[in-house]
Amino acid sequence: MSVAAVASELDDGINAMGMTHAERIFAQAAGGESVSAGEFVVADIDLAMLHDIFAAQVFDMLQEVEGDKIFDRAKVAVVIDHLVPAPSAEAAALHKRIREHVARLGIETFYDAGAGICHQLLPEGGHVRPGMLIVGTDSHTTTYGALGAGGTGIGTSDMVYALSTGRLWFRVPETIRFEMFGDLQPGVTWKDVILHLAGRYGTDGAQYKAMEFGGPAVKHADMPSRLTVANMAVEMGAKFGLFAADEVTDEYLIAQTGEGTDRYGPDPDATYEAVHEITLTDLDPQVARPHEVDNVGSVTEVEGITIDQAFIGSCTNGRIEDLRAAAAVLDGKHIASGVRLIVAPASQSVIKEATDSGVLATLVDAGATVLAPGCGPCFGGHGGLLAQGERCIGTHNRNFTGRMGHAAAEIYLGSPATVAASAIAGSIADPRTVEVAHV
Amino acid sequence: MSETALEHDHMTGRVWKFDSDISTDVLSPGQYAVDPVEVRKLHVLESVNPEFAPNVQPGDIVVAGSNFGCGSSRETAAENLRALGVACVVAESFARIFMRNAVAVGLPVIVCKGVHDSFSDGDTAKVVLSEGSVTNIDTGTSLVGDSLPAEMRDILAAGGILNVLQSQSE
Structure with missing residues (x-):
C-alpha cells in the first residue's frame, strides 16, 4: 500500500484505498464501488470485436448453442481484415459466411474486406472510449x-459466452506502472520505447498484469504513438496496456467523433505491484532479433545484417504517421537491389491520406509494393511470406519462429524509420545515419 | 469425489517436453488457421518437434518452460492439443490468453515452478489437478504447483465454457 493510501485510510477510518486504472474499469464493469487485484469478477462487456479468422466459427457456435442470442447488437463489431483480399477460394467462402451471419444477426458495425485492420478501424471510427471494457478475438486488442x-x-468459446450473455469472468489484474521521463532523440520513436521495455522486462514481464504508461514523457506521446505502445503490451504478456485519458485523448476523440472526454485513469494513491522509472533521453533505435520479441538491442548491434524483405504495416505501425516517417527516409532514394519492400497501410483512410499527401508516391517511387489494408504478411497468412533462410525486418509485433512463412526464416522488428533505412541499405541500418526529408 | 471426477483429477501419462516461449504460431500455424481440427492437429509443434503430432497418445502430458502459448488469441492452440488427446499441460508459466482458452475448451493446465528441469522427454508424469501436484514416476521427484482457482476448475469440470453456457440457459 502506498503512503498516501495509508494516510487516507487513517483519515477516513474506512477502507479508502485508491484504484489503479484497471481496477477502475473492472469496478465499473462489475457494477461495484471498488474491486482489488486478485478478485474474480463477472463484468459487463461494452464492446465485442470479431475478425474474419474467428467470426464465422463464433457465429456458428452461437447459433448451435444459444440459437443466435446476442446480448446487444449495438455492442458488437465485425471486421474482415486477416485474409484480405481473399487469397483463396476457402477464404472467400469464409468471408461469404461472415457476411451472411452479419446480415442475419443485424450487426451494424461491420467493416468488410478492404476497410482496414480492426485495431486501426475501431479507434478511427470512434468506437473506443476511455473506461470501456472491450474484448476481441485478437491478442492485440490491448x-x-x-x-x-x-x-x-x-478465444472463440469465451467470445460465444460474451456475445450471448454480455458478460465474462475476469481476474482483476495487478498493475505494473511505467513512469517515463525525458525526450526521445531524433530518429527514435515510441516503437523503440516499447521494444526496449520488452527487452528489459521480458515477454513474461507483465504476464496476467495490467501495464500503466505514465509520467511526464507520456504527455508528449501523440495518439498514434500510444496505439503502438498499447498494441505491444501483449508482447510482455499483459492483459491491458493503459494510458490515462488526458488532453491528447480529448483532442483525438474530438477530431474523430466530435465528442471529447473527461480525464480517466488511476487514483494517485493506487497500489501497484511495481513502479518502474524509465528515462528515454539516451535511448537508441531498438531492434528485436529472432525469434523472441524480448531479444532486443540497439540498432547499432545489428547494423549490416543483410535482408531480403522489409515490411511496413500491421496494427502496430501501419498508420499515416508511420508511412510518413518511412517516406521521409525513402524520399528521393531507392531500395537496394534484391530487397523487396512491402507496405500495407492500416486502413482505407490511411491509403487515402497517403495518396492525397504524396506519401504513397514517394514510397512507390522508392520501389515499394503496396498491399491492400490488412494483416496478411504479419500473421503469416499471405502476401509477402518468407522462404527458407530468408530474412525480413518489419514494423510489426512478432518475430516468432514460423510467424511469416518458413520456419527457417528470420524476422527482425523495428520502427518504420529503421525499416525504411534498412530497405535502402539492403541490410539493417540506423535511421539516424540517413538524411531525412520533410514529406 | 465421484469416480469420473477422480479420473479427471488424477492423470498419469508419457511426458513430451518443450522449452520456453512455445508460441501459438507453432501450436497452431497460421497457414492452417481456418482448416478443420483434423488437419490442424497434424501440424501441432511440427517446427519444434516433428515427432510430436504423429506419435502423441491420448493421456500424454506436455511439460514446458515459461510463457507457454504466447502470441495470438487463437483458441485452436489449446483445442489442437486437446484434439490430440493431451491430458494436461504443466509449464513454468503460461501466456494469459492461452491459459484462458485452455480453461474455455476444457484442457487442464498447471503452473508449476521447476517442472521443466524435473522432467526429460519420455518420462512418466502423475498429475493431481486439485492439488496442483506433479510427480516424475521415473525419478521420484515431486513438485507442487499452483492449483487452478475454483472458478476455473468449475469450467474445466463442466468440459469447457460452452457447456457452462448451455447449462445456464437450460
Missing part, C-alpha cells in the same frame, strides 16, 4: 488502452 479503454484478447 491497443485500445491507448484511449484509456480496457481492451483484451479472448
Whole structure:
C-alpha cells in the first residue's frame, strides 16, 4: 500500500484505498464501488470485436448453442481484415459466411474486406472510449488502452459466452506502472520505447498484469504513438496496456467523433505491484532479433545484417504517421537491389491520406509494393511470406519462429524509420545515419 | 469425489517436453488457421518437434518452460492439443490468453515452478489437478504447483465454457 493510501485510510477510518486504472474499469464493469487485484469478477462487456479468422466459427457456435442470442447488437463489431483480399477460394467462402451471419444477426458495425485492420478501424471510427471494457478475438486488442479503454484478447468459446450473455469472468489484474521521463532523440520513436521495455522486462514481464504508461514523457506521446505502445503490451504478456485519458485523448476523440472526454485513469494513491522509472533521453533505435520479441538491442548491434524483405504495416505501425516517417527516409532514394519492400497501410483512410499527401508516391517511387489494408504478411497468412533462410525486418509485433512463412526464416522488428533505412541499405541500418526529408 | 471426477483429477501419462516461449504460431500455424481440427492437429509443434503430432497418445502430458502459448488469441492452440488427446499441460508459466482458452475448451493446465528441469522427454508424469501436484514416476521427484482457482476448475469440470453456457440457459 502506498503512503498516501495509508494516510487516507487513517483519515477516513474506512477502507479508502485508491484504484489503479484497471481496477477502475473492472469496478465499473462489475457494477461495484471498488474491486482489488486478485478478485474474480463477472463484468459487463461494452464492446465485442470479431475478425474474419474467428467470426464465422463464433457465429456458428452461437447459433448451435444459444440459437443466435446476442446480448446487444449495438455492442458488437465485425471486421474482415486477416485474409484480405481473399487469397483463396476457402477464404472467400469464409468471408461469404461472415457476411451472411452479419446480415442475419443485424450487426451494424461491420467493416468488410478492404476497410482496414480492426485495431486501426475501431479507434478511427470512434468506437473506443476511455473506461470501456472491450474484448476481441485478437491478442492485440490491448491497443485500445491507448484511449484509456480496457481492451483484451479472448478465444472463440469465451467470445460465444460474451456475445450471448454480455458478460465474462475476469481476474482483476495487478498493475505494473511505467513512469517515463525525458525526450526521445531524433530518429527514435515510441516503437523503440516499447521494444526496449520488452527487452528489459521480458515477454513474461507483465504476464496476467495490467501495464500503466505514465509520467511526464507520456504527455508528449501523440495518439498514434500510444496505439503502438498499447498494441505491444501483449508482447510482455499483459492483459491491458493503459494510458490515462488526458488532453491528447480529448483532442483525438474530438477530431474523430466530435465528442471529447473527461480525464480517466488511476487514483494517485493506487497500489501497484511495481513502479518502474524509465528515462528515454539516451535511448537508441531498438531492434528485436529472432525469434523472441524480448531479444532486443540497439540498432547499432545489428547494423549490416543483410535482408531480403522489409515490411511496413500491421496494427502496430501501419498508420499515416508511420508511412510518413518511412517516406521521409525513402524520399528521393531507392531500395537496394534484391530487397523487396512491402507496405500495407492500416486502413482505407490511411491509403487515402497517403495518396492525397504524396506519401504513397514517394514510397512507390522508392520501389515499394503496396498491399491492400490488412494483416496478411504479419500473421503469416499471405502476401509477402518468407522462404527458407530468408530474412525480413518489419514494423510489426512478432518475430516468432514460423510467424511469416518458413520456419527457417528470420524476422527482425523495428520502427518504420529503421525499416525504411534498412530497405535502402539492403541490410539493417540506423535511421539516424540517413538524411531525412520533410514529406 | 465421484469416480469420473477422480479420473479427471488424477492423470498419469508419457511426458513430451518443450522449452520456453512455445508460441501459438507453432501450436497452431497460421497457414492452417481456418482448416478443420483434423488437419490442424497434424501440424501441432511440427517446427519444434516433428515427432510430436504423429506419435502423441491420448493421456500424454506436455511439460514446458515459461510463457507457454504466447502470441495470438487463437483458441485452436489449446483445442489442437486437446484434439490430440493431451491430458494436461504443466509449464513454468503460461501466456494469459492461452491459459484462458485452455480453461474455455476444457484442457487442464498447471503452473508449476521447476517442472521443466524435473522432467526429460519420455518420462512418466502423475498429475493431481486439485492439488496442483506433479510427480516424475521415473525419478521420484515431486513438485507442487499452483492449483487452478475454483472458478476455473468449475469450467474445466463442466468440459469447457460452452457447456457452462448451455447449462445456464437450460
